[in-house]
Amino acid sequence: MDDVFTTHLVGQISKQSPTPLYHQLFSLLKSRILDGTLALGLRLPPEEQLAELFKVSRITAKRAMDDLAGEGLVERRRGRGTHVIYQYSPKPVHAPLTGMLQEIESMARNSSAEILDYGMRVPPGAIREDLRLDDGERALHLLRVRERDGMKFGYYTSWTAGVEMPADPGIFQHTPRLSYFREQGLEVTHVAQTLSAVAADASVANALRVVQGSPLLSLTRRSYRKTGAESEQIMDFLVVLYNPAHFQYSMDLTLD
Secondary structure, X not given: OOOXXXXXXXXXXXXXXXXXXXXXXXXXXXXXXXXXXXXXXXXXXXXXXXXXXXXXXXXXXXXXXXXXXXXXXXXXXXXXXXXXXXXXXXXXXXXXXXXXXXXXXXXXXXXXXXXXXXXXXXXOHHHHHHOOOOOOOOEEEEEEEEEEOOEEEEEEEEEEOOOOOOOOHHHHHOOOHHHHHHHOOOOOOEEEEEXXXXXXXXXXXXXXXXXXXXXXXXXXXXXXXXXXXXXXXXXXXXXXXXXXXXXXOOOOOOOO
């Protein structure tokens, strides 16, 4: 849980917020389940541990978990604990990669990023499995908010394997990550994306300057690189939460 809920994130549960503590915790856990961070089958910590981690009462932790169960996201069984039972399985849309990568880099060059957190960290279990990392192996973690013309439009969380922390992480304020990857010898050859909708939890709402619970467009992007003539491996896992008031995602597809 320490790898999923960093000190920065846990600190967003606030007794000063007008939103009840149980709902803050519920929203935080729900968003991590919906974006796949807390993956299908994962056993969540018991109420006592959640209460200690987030510095809330056991009653608060229990109500948050009960609400997750009420929405069909987790299953609670006496003696077996609480397990995630939600899985999102979208049908992929196939599109040319070159234009997409150009669009991604263009967006990065025409906006600026505020870096909220960074470091070489051990990713959450599901992401570590995606990146094929051994237990304890670290990846480059970045937490950023992008803005253009003073409007904060995206909350970016990324994990990248096979790269080193740059001497100055501030380069990611204006330099596209794809450019840095190429400098490190990593070329993206395949991208898989998932679009969905989530509600803003306290940390995201504060970063994007929206009301907690506001609807956001959620994009999960897995970027691959070739590891052989017919094999590839995920090198980068990215989740972006967009404020739909400042961002639209458009696709124009034609039949070949």
